[in-house]
Amino acid sequence: MEEKVWKKVNSRACGIIRSCLTLDLIYDVMNETLTKRLWEILNNKYLTKNIENQLHLKKIFYQFKMNRGVSIREHVNNFTKLLSDMANVDIMVDDEDNAMLLLCSLSEDDYGTFVLTMINGRTIVSYKA
Incomplete structure (x- = not known):
């Protein structure tokens, strides 16, 4: 060429x-x-599988929170990308922990009732006085 x-x-x-x-x-x-x-x-x-990259990704994973103004779709996409990055450096987290962390990362103000419903497995009714 x-x-x-x-x-x-x-x-x-x-x-x-x-x-x-x-x-x-x-x-x-x-x-x-x-x-x-x-x-x-x-x-x-x-993409190297050194301890520094693994610890950095784990830190991001365990501190993962939904940012204001981010749509739920974008938040889930960011979470999925993080899981993919972790898998690339041989960090595996079981599905139950993934689900729990995703639920806990949601905004309490916007998704609190949804999170409680998913964790408790039933509808929670709240009344405002």
Whole structure:
């Protein structure tokens, strides 16, 4: 392949990879111009199975909370992504703990009754005086 064509393909590939990254990840690779090196940096930083990555993901997992203004769909997508990231570094959490953490991560103001209903398995009626 011609060098001019290669540079164009490489530049586009870097751009596509960066367009898929969140802002906090882009900063790690924003000055990298080689696709192979960009991929290696991301792979080494986020997909290696070292203890630091595992502990970091566990911290995020156990502190996971719903942010104000985030839709329930987006919140569940973020949770699913976190579970996928954890699985990539060999952290497995059983389904019951996943469900409980997801329920506990929901906003108490908006989803409190729903969470209690799911945990207790029955409808809870609240009366306002």
